Amino acid sequence: MTERRCGHVALVGRPNVGKSTLLNALVGEHLAIVTHKPQTTRHRLVGVLTEARGQIALVDTPGLHQRRPHGLNRRLNRTAVAALDSVDVVVMVIDAAHWTAEDDLVADRVARFPGPRVLVINKIDLLDDRSSLLEMTARLSSRLTPTAVLYTTASKGDGLGDLVDELFACLPPGEPFYPADEFTDRPARFLAAELVREQLMLQLHQEIPYGLTVQVERYEQQARRLWISALIVVAEDRHKGMVIGRQGQVLKRVGSRARREMAELLGQPVHLELHVRTRAGWVDDERALDELGFAD
Numbered sequence: 560m561t562e563r564r565c566g567h568v569a570l571v572g573r574p575n576v577g578k579s580t581l582l583n584a585l586v587g588e589h590l591a592i593v594t595h596k597p598q599t600t601r602h603r604l605v606g607v608l609t610e611a612r613g614q615i616a617l618v619d620t621p622g623l624h625q626r627r628p629h630g631l632n633r634r635l636n637r638t639a640v641a642a643l644d645s646v647d648v649v650v651m652v653i654d655a656a657h658w659t660a661e662d663d664l665v666a667d668r669v670a671r672f673p674g675p676r677v678l679v680i681n682k683i684d685l686l687d688d689r690s691s692l693l694e695m696t697a698r699l700s701s702r703l704t705p706t707a708v709l710y711t712t713a714s715k716g717d718g719l720g721d722l723v724d725e726l727f728a729c730l731p732p733g734e735p736f737y738p739a740d741e742f743t744d745r746p747a748r749f750l751a752a753e754l755v756r757e758q759l760m761l762q763l764h765q766e767i768p769y770g771l772t773v774q775v776e777r778y779e780q781q782a783r784r785l786w787i788s789a790l791i792v793v794a795e796d797r798h799k800g801m802v803i804g805r806q807g808q809v810l811k812r813v814g815s816r817a818r819r820e821m822a823e824l825l826g827q828p829v830h831l832e833l834h835v836r837t838r839a840g841w842v843d844d845e846r847a848l849d850e851l852g853f854a855d
């Protein structure tokens with residue numbers, strides 16, 4: 560039998576390039592939450608892909624960004640950079656249609672990574688004219704010296720087979736880190752909280768989603784269903800009403816959609832209760848950040 564290849568692969572990139580979409584498509588599960596809003600991902604999350612030829616542990620990271628340096632944003636950047644210390648391979652993901660100063664920031668970090676570097680040019684479907692890809696590929700190849708450049712449309716699953724082949728080729732021989740039937744390192748209650756946050760981000764506008772976090776307070780396996788109670792924490796009192804909505808409409812919609820997603824992911828019926836509480840200024844309060852699970 561040929562030797563198995565196993566290891567960790569970090570997906571890095573500025574916010575909104577499609578890292579979480581890529582991770583979900585590769586693993587085949589809705590693990591990482593995806594919205595059209597930048598800075599959706601806040602936590603390091605591992606998605607596991609196991610095949611006969613080995614195991615790829617994909618590490619999704621918050622997008623590296625240059626936004627206002629409050630406590631939460633500083634921690635998001637630190638989490639993204641720290642992920643590079645403990646992986647075998649780095650994949651830099653970019654958006655084929657938009658290059659920004661934040662991509663430069665990421666490229667500088669990736670160029671310093673000592674192991675194999677892979678470049679993924681995502682959102683190929685957004686390009687009318689693909690001739691720009693040649694110039695982009697040449698420029699980034701000399702800057703990052705990647706082992707390969709792959710072109711993907713993660714939202715449609717295009718180009719992923721070649722990416723998986725390349726990742727296996729880059730990984731060292733070894734034994735799997737995770738059991739074959741495990742697809743993430745995160746507990747189900749973390750995934751449940753994230754699914755509530757995903758719906759809140761999709762339903763709410765402007766700045767409110769960035770001041771929100773969700774904690775699961777009760778997670779109980781009952782005979783025929785899971786009983787989950789989650790707390791939505793807002794940073795300002797005036798946001799509470801917006802989260803709840805007129806006659807509770809927003810919260811009801813968030814709850815029923817999140818509940819459906821949870822039932823699908825966790826493979827059983829779910830009873831979901833949601834509560835909203837204000838914790839003023841938590842995004843810039845180091846103690847609150849610790850308590851709310853934003854460890855460095």
Ligand SMILES: Nc1nc2c(ncn2[C@@H]2O[C@H](COP(=O)(O)OP(=O)(O)OP(=O)(O)O)[C@@H](O)[C@H]2O)c(=O)[nH]1
Nearest residue numbers: 574575576577578579580595598599600622712713
């Ligand atoms: N057109 C198109 N849209 C995509 C593609 N991949 C991802 N998207 C969309 O891009 C948006 C951002 O995707 P995410 O996967 O959340 O991006 P991310 O890089 O994880 O973002 P952060 O969490 O902000 O770091 C979502 O609306 C996705 O549906 C793609 O290949 N083509």
